[in-house]
Amino acid sequence: MLKVFVKALICLLLSMPAIAQTSIYPTNWWVGMKDPSLQLMVHKKDIGDATVKMNPYAGVSLMKTYVPENKNYVFIDLNVAPSAKPGKISFTIQQGRKAETLSFELKKRDPSNGRARVKGVNSSDLVYLIMPDRFSNGDPSNDVVKSARDDQSDRKNPFLRHGGDLKGVENKLDYLKDLGATTIWLTPVIENDMPLMSEWGNKVAGYHGYWFTDHYTVDPRLGGNTAYRQMIETAHNKGLKVIQDAVYNHVGSHHWFILDQPMKSWLNNWPEYQGSNHKEEVFYDPYAAKVDKDIMVGGWFVPHLPDLNLRNPWLAKFLIQHAIWTTEEFGIDGWRVDTYKYCDEQFMNNVNAALEKEFPTITIFGEAWCNTPMASAYFVKNNLDVPFKHNLQGVTDFPIAFGMKDAANNNPTQLYSLLAQDVLYKDPLKNCIFLENHDMDRILSVLGDDVGKLKMANGLLLTLRGIPQAYYGTEVLMKNFKKPSDAEVRKDFAGGWNDDAENKFTSAGRSAAENEFFNYFRTIAQYRFRSEALQKGKTLQYQPVDNVYIYFRYTGKQRVMCVLNPTDDAKEIKMSRFSEGLDGKTTGKEIITGQEMSLTSSIQVPAKTFMLVELR
Ligand SMILES: [Ca+2]
């Protein structure tokens, strides 16, 4: 492993670029931010030997400058007073006899934050997760970028880029809205200018987006910053919201600040390559050894993803300012944070607090791939007595994902028990719930290609507490296991490319079976869109008896009853046990079939069925 690591570092050094131009990060800022402090990171050959002066600008003061070990950087701390007006501040950089003037823009903040943009995402929403490279190609002219380290696009190769982009997503927003989605979450859109990397014996492109190389650039193969801004504006105009995917734990090995590292402590360095142990227990285990925690947080994912030292205050400021910059610049409504449990805990609390300070309506949920509610709850606001308290709003709720799968597989008892453990969370409605995502086997395959089970699982997904998230293609029966690789669960959406033989974005292009499931999903999603009980109601659940699981969602105005019979037998269920949930109601309408029902004595529940009954 040592050899691999050293080889990787040598490769990095060899590919180190000359610094072509002076760059300032963030690329601009705004007046009127609640935090007046602003730290500029300037990247320029030998700037550490220069003198930096700020030319007078009303309301903006230069507090201090700092030159790190690498003299190609200087950090400039500014204070931007509330009185400062929009405009361009300038710096004079004197290097020997040469003087250069750098200009930096302070813009006016967008007045619609918290209303038309940065609205936040909550349990009233339905999130639809898209990997843009694999969804729809709206602009074939950007499929290949000649100047990129990876200049290939080939739909026949599952590991290369396929040409999908942000214009493609924009073109399909009406389809998503009709399906009942209110929010799109895209796997990261930030530039991944990485060469092909070896993963499990394959040469793989950064088509998925998780290998950042420049935080301030949206990947040109997705359409760049302009296409992202345009897609978000169109989504907002259609009443849809957008979640961006953040990665704080690592970057790609060809990120400019890895190729020319500002200081030695920028990364979590080890004498020889050290992978993470992937054991979240180290955080809450009262008996945990410190070294195990150090390896969990500081160990790397793979050699080509340098693990960031989030305790470095300059790096932390860079990343926090980037999160704020992105939110203000593009007006996104929320963040999903990748690899949350591998990041320094205090850093994560600091990012979340900084975002919530500038954008009180923002939503943030973290990816915490955990098997137990105890572990999931640890990473959010919780009711646990633990030494470190996280401030995160919600997590991607893996235990509930496994519970819903088991329930559809004729074992609902585990789901019942998992929900009982919601006592651990301050607000379980802020968790994101799902059946599948880009890192998991597709749920239809997991359920043995049984569309009946798929229906039951999705019935649960759309009616249980939390923010439900669908994964692109579920609705048209896309399936596969991650064997031999995760590319199998990231196939192209048929019809997203002009030359596709089939177009599953239209009912005419879908098979009868696909349309049946599509309509099933859409019916519940559309009902959910107007049901306050499903969106924000309380939950009342009953212990499963004979594997039939019944729960209610209710507010003061509306009640719904959800009935899951995953068994192979039709059941007659006596209603007397459910009087607390029925609250005196004697009739109901089953939403999926439209059937009126009497609830006075008993109901008939067909085998392998999920019923959603609005009480009257
Ligand atoms: Ca394209």
Ligand SMILES: [Ca+2]
């Ligand atoms: Ca880490």
